[in-house]
Amino acid sequence: MTDFLKPMVEIEHLHKTFGPETAVKDFNLSIAEGEFVTLLGPSGCGKTTTLRCIAGLERPESGEIRIGDEIVVSPEKDIYLFPEHRNIGMVFQSYAVWPHMTVFDNVAYGLRVRRASSAVIKKQTTRALELVGLDQLAERYATKLSGGQRQRVALARAIVYEPKVILFDEPLSNLDAKLREQMRDEIVRLQKEVGITSVFVTHDQSEALVMSDRVVVMDKAVIQQIGDPQTIYANPVNAFVANFIGVTSLLEGALLGRTGEYCDMEIELGNGQAPLRIQAVGGDGAEQGSSVILSLRPEDITLHTEAPSGTSYGNLLEGSVIDTVYLGSFLECRIQVGSHEIGIQIDHFEQLEPGQKVFLTFQPNHGLALAS
Ligand SMILES: Nc1ncnc2c1ncn2[C@@H]1O[C@H](COP(=O)(O)OP(=O)(O)OP(=O)(O)O)[C@@H](O)[C@H]1O
Numbered sequence: 001m002t003d004f005l006k007p008m009v010e011i012e013h014l015h016k017t018f019g020p021e022t023a024v025k026d027f028n029l030s031i032a033e034g035e036f037v038t039l040l041g042p043s044g045c046g047k048t049t050t051l052r053c054i055a056g057l058e059r060p061e062s063g064e065i066r067i068g069d070e071i072v073v074s075p076e077k078d079i080y081l082f083p084e085h086r087n088i089g090m091v092f093q094s095y096a097v098w099p100h101m102t103v104f105d106n107v108a109y110g111l112r113v114r115r116a117s118s119a120v121i122k123k124q125t126t127r128a129l130e131l132v133g134l135d136q137l138a139e140r141y142a143t144k145l146s147g148g149q150r151q152r153v154a155l156a157r158a159i160v161y162e163p164k165v166i167l168f169d170e171p172l173s174n175l176d177a178k179l180r181e182q183m184r185d186e187i188v189r190l191q192k193e194v195g196i197t198s199v200f201v202t203h204d205q206s207e208a209l210v211m212s213d214r215v216v217v218m219d220k221a222v223i224q225q226i227g228d229p230q231t232i233y234a235n236p237v238n239a240f241v242a243n244f245i246g247v248t249s250l251l252e253g254a255l256l257g258r259t260g261e262y263c264d265m266e267i268e269l270g271n272g273q274a275p276l277r278i279q280a281v282g283g284d285g286a287e288q289g290s291s292v293i294l295s296l297r298p299e300d301i302t303l304h305t306e307a308p309s310g311t312s313y314g315n316l317l318e319g320s321v322i323d324t325v326y327l328g329s330f331l332e333c334r335i336q337v338g339s340h341e342i343g344i345q346i347d348h349f350e351q352l353e354p355g356q357k358v359f360l361t362f363q364p365n366h367g368l369a370l371a372s
């Protein structure tokens with residue numbers, strides 16, 4: 001990760017309600033100059049509302065937002081700047097291009113509104129079109145463009161007046177899978193090339209992990225965790241984040257105590273099976289006897305078709321195959337363990353039959369205990 005120094009967007013104690021509903025609750029985040037931050041979370045968790053508060057399209061009840069050195073909103077200080085005075089570019093899900101204008105005029109529009117000279121308009125519009133790879137199509141009408149090309153026009157429009165910050169609200173969700181990936185990589189390349197501070201909203205976790213310097217995971221109007229993609233994936237702070245980021249199996253249990261760096265846990269298997277003692281890492285903040293959740297990633301579980309000789313730490317689960325799904329380079333397999341379904345990944349050459357008895361093991365440092 002790049003080291004970022006100067007804050008560009010600072011959000012403190014942001015609070016926004018719609019009638020009885022709290023859309024964003026005590027949101028705090030400092031985004032550095034040139035950083036790419038993604039707001040990630042399920043539908044309705046408050047991502048768009050946060051973005052719209054930064055843009056000035058929603059007015060929060062309380063809190064403060066600064067962009068650069070300027071306070072753009074603070075109900076307490078009676079400050080509110082209109083969107084057009086915030087020096088922000090925006091790209092939304094809908095392409096928002098004007099059909100009756102050429103590509104060039106669509107992109108130049110923002111500069112014309114700002115009464116830029118024609119020399120500046122020509123220079124900056126041409127540069128923005130080059131950056132998004134549309135310089136050859138400058139004179140084409142926007143109606144004669146593909147979805148991906150329209151989204152590039154929207155991107156060029158957002159960057160043409162060289163704003164301090166660019167806000168993206170699910171800009172890729174109207175594109176098909178392949179184009180989506182291509183545009184995703186292009187946005188990242190463009191962002192690094194221009195070095196513009198970016199806030200990107202998505203509910204697609206793989207998009208967030210691939211694109212971002214840092215990810216802000218939200219649920220029910222509240223930030224759950226802020227961290228770089230590796231941290232969010234490997235060290236989720238709670239079961240919500242573990243479950244939302246990537247695939248994981250969650251098993252409830254209790255913390256018995258600690259042995260060195262490991263937590264000793266007893267997990268409930270259900271379906272009449274005796275509770276199982278295991279060792280895992282994590283368990284931060286959990287006290288002895290309190291309930292904890294074991295998070296197991298599919299790639300961290302080893303499958304055995306014969307009972308393996310015992311492990312010193314006892315992380316051995318017995319189960320039966322439910323089904324397998326072919327995913328190209330590997331198979332995804334669901335295993336019934338007690339009342340749980342546990343997902344694992346296996347090499348494609350392994351033959352598994354539904355109902356077949358199997359054994360699962362995992363290293364203590366591959367299981368993560370999470371305070372529930
Ligand atoms: N203009 C509005 N009037 C009333 N309620 C609203 C309004 N805008 C948003 N909300 C509510 O605020 C909450 C947060 O909405 P928001 O649009 O920020 O969610 P989101 O995370 O962007 O979801 P999605 O992934 O579906 O776009 C939701 O419960 C939503 O119903």
Ligand SMILES: [Mg+2]
Pocket residue numbers: 047048049
């Ligand atoms: Mg939204």
